[in-house]
Amino acid sequence: MKKTIMAVAIGAVALTAPNMQAMASEDLNFDAYRQMLADGNPAELFEMEGEELWRTARGPKNATLEQCDLGVGAGVVDGAAAQLPRFFADTGKVQDLESRLMHCMETLQGIPSAEIINGKFRQGERGKLASLVAYVVTHSNGKKVQVDLSHPKMKEMYDMGEKVFYYRTGAMDFSCASCHSQDGKRIRATQLPNITTSKGAAEGWGSWPAYRVSNSQFWTMQHRLWDCFRQQRTAEPVFASDVTIALSVFMAGKGNGYEAVWPGVKR
């Protein structure tokens, strides 16, 4: 049995290797491809749904989210995402966009956070949360990332995020840095940013959430991070847990000053 598998594997390598060489010698114009994708980014469909959700009275309390304070005043959406994550005095916590929206859904609408935390990506209330994310980030498109790291809790989260980023673990002993600390790498049509630099951190942070054309799905940053933990072959992070927010503070803080392209569109 093992022998057959080996033979098949070798066969596959032999078949693909020449192809890959042919591909590499061509001028693969990924920028043009990405530009074509950006015209008519289907993330807009999620944004439309999110806008509707923001204004619709829902949940046990039958309320809208129009009084939700994303950090720049109750109900203000414009530019809010560019300044997240941030420290919120009312919760005493550092929150990213998703955890903050979850807080608003719970306090204003009575939708229990546990339902979202224990839910599945793209389904139920967690799915609705993603559409709300699409709506909110669209109103920070083209804005400069401006995360205020001055609060001690923000500093704490940044340091924790940095530590997690370089922390090697899992079956392969990978850290985030194993895959994200070199320039000019790409996988398929997605550039793998060098997140140890400010520019690279901004490229990663400022281009998610994104619509993925390969599977027609809209993914938030929480979803992106969850998948990278999976790629790292380590334990799945709990939705909106401190470790995910710490990594977000680290990336956003490092990427401060660069323009966000929200929502993104990816392979």
Added chain:
Amino acid sequence: MANPMRIRAAAKDGVTEVRVLMSHVMETGQRKDSSGAVIPAHFITELTAKHNDKVVLSAQFGPSVSTNPYLAFKFNGGAKGDKVVVSWVDNKGDSRTDEVQVA
């Protein structure tokens, strides 16, 4: 009921460019779900675009078109404030019509 389309129409130098983003699964009928059952075909079959009341584009769609299709086209004429109406019908008889004013 089907979700709304997002339509943009802009007139420039006597030509109107229309860009339409549709919300549709565009399921081919060739895929199986995780339990091995065939996912039934569900895709847009026809699309019509009208400028005021005149048909300017009529298209047949099929299972090779991606999920959430994006369509861009131009037609001669059209002025600011004119109406552009886009409709589609799918193989299950579901349909959707949305309109926009030319900008």
